[in-house]
Amino acid sequence: MKRRSFLKGTLATGATVVAVNAGLLTPTTVLAEWNSKAFTSKTTEDALSGIFGSSSTTESSDIKLKAPAIAENGAVTPITVDATAISGVESIAILGSKNPMPLVCEYTFAPAALGFVSTRIKLGQTMNVVAIVKADGKLLKAEQEVKVTIGGCGG
Amino acid sequence: MSIKIRMRGKSKAGVAEVKALIKHPMESGLRMDKKTGKPYPAKFIETVEIAVNGETAVNAQWSGAVSANPYVSVKVKANSGDEVSIAVVDNTGAKGSSTLKLK
Numbered sequence: 129m130k131r132r133s134f135l136k137g138t139l140a141t142g143a144t145v146v147a148v149n150a151g152l153l154t155p156t157t158v159l160a161e162w163n164s165k166a167f168t169s170k171t172t173e174d175a176l177s178g179i180f181g182s183s184s185t186t187e188s189s190d191i192k193l194k195a196p197a198i199a200e201n202g203a204v205t206p207i208t209v210d211a212t213a214i215s216g217v218e219s220i221a222i223l224g225s226k227n228p229m230p231l232v233c234e235y236t237f238a239p240a241a242l243g244f245v246s247t248r249i250k251l252g253q254t255m256n257v258v259a260i261v262k263a264d265g266k267l268l269k270a271e272q273e274v275k276v277t278i279g280g281c282g283g
Numbered sequence: 284m285s286i287k288i289r290m291r292g293k294s295k296a297g298v299a300e301v302k303a304l305i306k307h308p309m310e311s312g313l314r315m316d317k318k319t320g321k322p323y324p325a326k327f328i329e330t331v332e333i334a335v336n337g338e339t340a341v342n343a344q345w346s347g348a349v350s351a352n353p354y355v356s357v358k359v360k361a362n363s364g365d366e367v368s369i370a371v372v373d374n375t376g377a378k379g380s381s382t383l384k385l386k
Contacts, residue, residue, distance in 0.1 A: 162329040162374075167346045204350045212358070224348060228313055232348040235357070241333075241340040242298065242358040248350040250311070 167231050172223055172258065175231035179221060180267055185260060188268035190214050193259045195272045202251040202276035209245045209259040209270075216264040217243030226255035251276050286328070286379025292367055294385045299361040301333060303369050304354050305379065311347025328353065328373045335361045337368075361385055 166178025176183040194208035211217050220243060221234040232249045243261065251257070254275045261268045292301040305328065312325025331343040340359045361367060363385050370380040 162344055167344070227348055229346060229348065231346055233343060233345045235341055235343040238338070238340050238342075240335050240338060240360050242360070244300075244356075244358040246354075246356040248354050250348045250350055 163234070166234075168229055169231060170229065172225055172230045175223060175229075176221075176260065176267070179231065179234055180219075180260070180262060182267060185267040185269040188214070188261070188270060191259055191261050191268055191270035193257070193270040193272050195257045195274050197273075198275045198277065199251060200277055202253070202274075204248045205251050205257070205274060205276075206248050207246070207257060207259075209243075209261070211243035211261045211263070211268075214243060214261060214263045214268065217261055218265075219262045220245050221260040221262075222247070222249060223258040223260065224249065224251050224255055225258055227252055230258075286371055286373065286377055288369055288371065288379050288381035290367070290369060290381045290383040292361075292383055292385050294361055294363045294365070297360055297362055298358055299365070299367065299385050300356060300358050301367050301369075301383070302354070302356040303333075303381070304352065305371060306352055307371075307373065307379075309347060309349055309351040309353060313347070326373060326375055328371045330372050331355065332370045333357055333359065334368050334370075335359050336366055 163179055166175050169175040169178050173183040190213045192210035199205045209220050219236045222232045223230045224232055235245050256271050256273050259270045287306040289304045292299050307328055308326055310323050310326045312322055314323050316323055327347040328345050333341040341357050365385050366382055368382040372378050
């Protein structure tokens with residue numbers, strides 16, 4: 129790391145900490161606390177229990193999971209999860225089954241949002257990308273294998 | 284240093300697809316520095332909030348496995364003229380936000 133950017137970073141972090149302590153930066157709404165237990169889980173099952181409280185899922189063809197069959201660069205794998213065909217979608221989670229920590233991201237939807245997410249994720253090797261949709265209290269699953277030709281974690 | 288975010292969105296028949304491109308390294312904390320053999324310190328966005336006219340529509344939690352300079356797109360119920368905003372916080376406490384008036 130360059131000295132200049134390092135100094136900048138330290139200063140910025142220091143200032144933020146002071147501001148938070150003084151109660152200056154109050155978010156408009158209280159953000160949900162980051163679920164460190166689920167995100168540091170080493171297996172798909174543990175990650176699911178951590179975030180949804182259950183790891184039993186049912187396959188659903190209503191989830192449209194769009195992922196490339198072959199990803200030339202695993203560090204930027206475009207993933208789209210379209211669950212707009214399902215009613216009462218509460219949240220969507222995306223997992224990479226063989227990543228060191230499988231849970232990649234989790235989205236919670238208010239009634240003002242539709243069950244749709246498109247993003248780009250890192251995949252360390254060839255693996256299954258799993259999309260979990262929580263709708264009406266049930267966990268629905270869609271899975272697709274993505275072949276990675278170059279590793280995504282820069283290892 | 285606040286996190287820079289670029290947003291785009293267009294409303295069509297009451298539904299808007301909101302796209303955001305966030306400038307962030309998304310360092311997972313697992314990548315090794317080959318010279319020193321030590322991992323690069325983790326720095327990634329943990330929480331993302333997307334709101335329509337100030338009301339939360341989508342709350343997201345991310346791990347370090349979201350790609351660097353993350354792209355995210357969601358669909359919300361909003362009409363043209365509505366204000367859509369996005370706010371992010373990373374694990375070091377750095378924040379960023381952006382607001383867009385829908386066309």
